[in-house]
Every structure is written in structure tokens, then in C-alpha cells.
Amino acid sequence: MANPERIGTKRLVVGAHYGTLDFIVQRATAVIMIVYTLVFLAGVLFSSTLDYAAWRNLFAFRVGSLPLGQLLATLFFLSLAWHAWIGVRDIWMDYVKPAGLRLFLQVLTLLWLVAAIVFFAQIIWSL
Amino acid sequence: MSDTAPKQRPQYRNISVPQILRYRLPLAAKTSILHRISGALLFLSLPVILLPLLAASLESEQSFNAISSVFGHPVCKLVLLALIWGYLHHFCAGIRYLALDMGKGNDKYTASKTAASVLIVSLVLTAIFGLKLFGAW
Numbered sequence: 001m002a003n004p005e006r007i008g009t010k011r012l013v014v015g016a017h018y019g020t021l022d023f024i025v026q027r028a029t030a031v032i033m034i035v036y037t038l039v040f041l042a043g044v045l046f047s048s049t050l051d052y053a054a055w056r057n058l059f060a061f062r063v064g065s066l067p068l069g070q071l072l073a074t075l076f077f078l079s080l081a082w083h084a085w086i087g088v089r090d091i092w093m094d095y096v097k098p099a100g101l102r103l104f105l106q107v108l109t110l111l112w113l114v115a116a117i118v119f120f121a122q123i124i125w126s127l
Numbered sequence: 128m129s130d131t132a133p134k135q136r137p138q139y140r141n142i143s144v145p146q147i148l149r150y151r152l153p154l155a156a157k158t159s160i161l162h163r164i165s166g167a168l169l170f171l172s173l174p175v176i177l178l179p180l181l182a183a184s185l186e187s188e189q190s191f192n193a194i195s196s197v198f199g200h201p202v203c204k205l206v207l208l209a210l211i212w213g214y215l216h217h218f219c220a221g222i223r224y225l226a227l228d229m230g231k232g233n234d235k236y237t238a239s240k241t242a243a244s245v246l247i248v249s250l251v252l253t254a255i256f257g258l259k260l261f262g263a264w
Binding site: 027030031034037052056084091109115116119123127 | 173174181184187225
């Protein structure tokens, strides 16, 4: 290998990071969601009767003046949206070959997820 | 430039929907495609079912109580149960993939066993959550 930019004698190395960031983000966001899910379920189990006040408190609890419940829920949902973006984009890349249609579906996916983020934030932060 | 043009190779385009449906997939492949299907399901239901449900559950005590009467309808129960399964399957299969990524359980025997565990555990958990949700106790 005389030329360091080449792998072997044929293939030219091009592109930026080959999806490494997406790979790591998909897994990191998964871990965040696993932790939140388990903590949330523990909260559900600890509240003896799951009435409206207890359910609301799972999202709206505060530590001092810090709205911790709302912050954690928001971080969870941002993780979910980023995770879903990578996953759904992978589905389009696997099954939809025409570039124009794929781009259209990807833009639609982003709009869908941004709308979901705004909707979620509105629900959680109006508590 | 390097020679990156694809060589002329024979192509076999013999995969059609009826054929795909007739393939007998190993357990790990079933878990894998269900991971994708459940993920897509959750993505699609997010702004149309899950978030409106969350909004109603948190808006007021009246709307919180109204939800349980909506879920008296068997179709609504079925839809919610499917989404609960979707979340739990995606959750369990995801944990399996994290382990596989860390190099644990990659041999054929273990991978098949953990795939079966994912399918069974998520179904059992769905049954438990479903029974709890629909007031079995």
C-alpha cells in the first residue's frame, strides 16, 4: 500500500465517518431509554395506588425548585426521537432505492419526529 | 481514479413477497425482523396514539378517568396491547443487541437461546402488563 488513502489496490477511501456516530448514538440513546424506563417502572411500583395525582407526579416531581421529572422525561423523549430517526432512516435506506422518494420519506420522518417532540414538550411542560 | 465500477455479475431477482413469507427464519432472524417491525409500529403510533393518550392522562383528573372507560372497548384494548408488546419486544431485543455488540453471546447456540428468551420474555411481560392494565388485580 503505497498510497495511504487506499485500501488494497482497488478501493478508494471516501466519505467522512461511515456512520460511526449514528451507530454510537443509537446505542447510547438506547441505554438512556432503558435506564429511564426502569426508573419510571420503579416509580410506578412504589406508588401504591396509581391514581391521577400519583401518575402526574411521575412526570412533574421536583427536587427543591428543580423540575427533575420534567427534565428527565424531556431527555428521554429527545433520546427516543434521535434513536427513532436513525432506525427509521435505516428502514428507508434498506427498502427504498429511488433517491428522490427516499429523501422525501426521510424529510417526512424528520417532520413527524419534530412534531412529536413539540407535542411531548407541550404536554410535559404544561404540568 | 481507482476502479470502482461494478463488475458484470449474474443477478438473481427471485425474491417476492410470497417467497419471503414462505422462508423459515431462524429464531434470531425472527427476533430481528420483529425488532424492526415493533420499532416502526412505535414510531408511527407516536403522534397519533401514544402522545394523545399521554396528553389525556395528564391533562386533568376527569380526562385521566375517561381513558379507562375508552379502554373498555375491545378494539382499543387490542391496539394498546399491540403497542405494549411493541415496546417490550423492542426493549428486550435491544438489550440483547447491546450485549451482542459488546461481544457477549455471539456463538450460534447462545445467540439462538437468547433470541428465544427475548421472544418469550417480551410476550410474558406483555401478558402481565395487559392483565394489570385491564384490571385483573
